[in-house]
Amino acid sequence: MDSVFKRLYTDYQQDVFQFLIYLVKNRDIAEDLMQEVFIRVMKSYEGFQGKSSEKTWLFSIAKNVAIDHFRKQSTIKKRIMSSFDWSKKEQAADSLLPSEIAELNESMRELYACLDQCTTDQRMVVIMRYIQELSIAETAQILGWTEGKVKTTQHRAIKSLRDKMSKREGEEGSERFKVE
């Protein structure tokens, strides 16, 4: 095995995978995107000038791969929207819940589900800042944003998640009331 590949994969595979799977929420897709990330990494490693850390460089490639994926999905969705049953898509996504998430308590599972309703930018920031524990500076570097934009997006994401969780709580309360 190529020594550069071996080192990079050993050092960063878990971080990159975690970022991708929380973003796309599907193990098969995350694995495919991982492959694409490491193809790009190996292609461009010689040109890597060390201006950023290896980790942020790898994450920025992973971000580009994920955005390409979403962009393709978005356009495909737009074309077939009229004949697509969105509720089925939700069910398909639920059936692929990673075991690590399935074992969580209900609130945590709900929060994981609410992430889907955030924008891609918000999801990327939440994953990088809270799940990957990257700093604001690192997140800004990976996304090519200002630190201010990271902070604003993070703030909006948390507010959005809070609202969504509250809304679910309200819906569950009224459901329970109806049942009882």
Next chain:
Amino acid sequence: MSGSKWNDKEIEKMLNKMPVIKNRQSGQVMYEKIKGNERKKDKKRAGWIPVAASLAALLLLLLLIPPFFATNEQFNLSSGNEGADSAADGSAEEQTENFSANSIEEEQKDFSLDERAAEEHASSPDQDREEEFADDGATGSENTESDSHVKPESEEEQSDENQDAAVQTPADEDPSQKTSLFTAEAAGHTYLKTALVTEEGYVIPFTFLLPDKENEDNAVNLYNRWANEIDEEGMGFINYHPVANHLSVTEQNGINGVIDQNNEYTQDSFSPDLMELVLKQTFGSGNYTGFTFVNEEGDKVNLDEEMELEISLSNDNKGYYLFRNERSSQVYFAQSEKSFATIEDAFTEMQQVTPNEDYLTALPEELSIQTVQENELLTVTPSEQINAYSVEEKKRFIEAVLLTAESFGIQEVMFENIEDFNELGFDLEKPLTVPAGPNMYMMK
């Protein structure tokens, strides 16, 4: 919601506790997958060899049986560069008619293209490097990041669906033909700049040459008049235009786009990034302050919470890449999303990195590119290796440099070191004026 147990701190704490989701793919498995991917591509490339050999044999047969020549005139004309000089002086109409020609030509033309590609395969400076890649499976596919500059057609990876479709650009018909619109060649026609969207969500800039000189020189009025006339699907793109029912220029020189209450932009599939790119590439070269969507009452409409109410149209300092539209098999120039601080930075990145897996660099990484800028004249000196590249590759190099220069507000570019430039359709003995826009297309 009042009385809810959820607050920001609680949400943040829970996010911090999200579990690690284990990657189950070992390094060895991933390495094998990447190598397998590379082998598949090698196989595709290898598939050209017997085809090229068969074609070469057939060509030999044609040479040995002179009567065949009389009936294969078209083959002879399209396999060489003989038409280069004449096209350099051609009118805008002639160029655009070729440009909009159907990409999948009759069998005879495919044959001639394959034959030319096979010749280039033997002489391209990329060949050796490409073979090195084939030997080293770890380096992955050719269509990504730094090493993805355009190869001669014989080496280029073809998509599964398009294995037999020749790539038809103006350069395929005539390597001297430019794809950009140069104002001197517009012959008094007005042009409309906009951007079309591919099925995969890529935004490709276009310069539509209108049938006549229009009274409306304002980009917004031109857009109102012509956006709906663009046959996007016919060109291999999705229907995206017009972006609003009607556009108007505000007193502050912003643009308002009127949309219906139940427009498709409020639906789940709307991509604000895509819309911003389209708007920037459509109106970015004007002096408009921004673009705002409004409803029929004139109230501002926020299409997406991540989108500013007034979308900035600033679109300067971009680089240019190549993109092959798989639906039409055409190759177009595509703009970088990123803006660069200097034109040197843009050229360096254009050589080394592509923004996504489907863009190809028009500036070969092997070349060193020296630049000197004096006022609005840029002198570009690529290393002499450039002369080993095909006419088409040199032409793409020149056009990518010119388009990038235009984005940086440079007026003229002087190219040094490029030999045999007559074939390219550019007079490189004097500075070239930058084009008005990329990917010229005749609106009929």
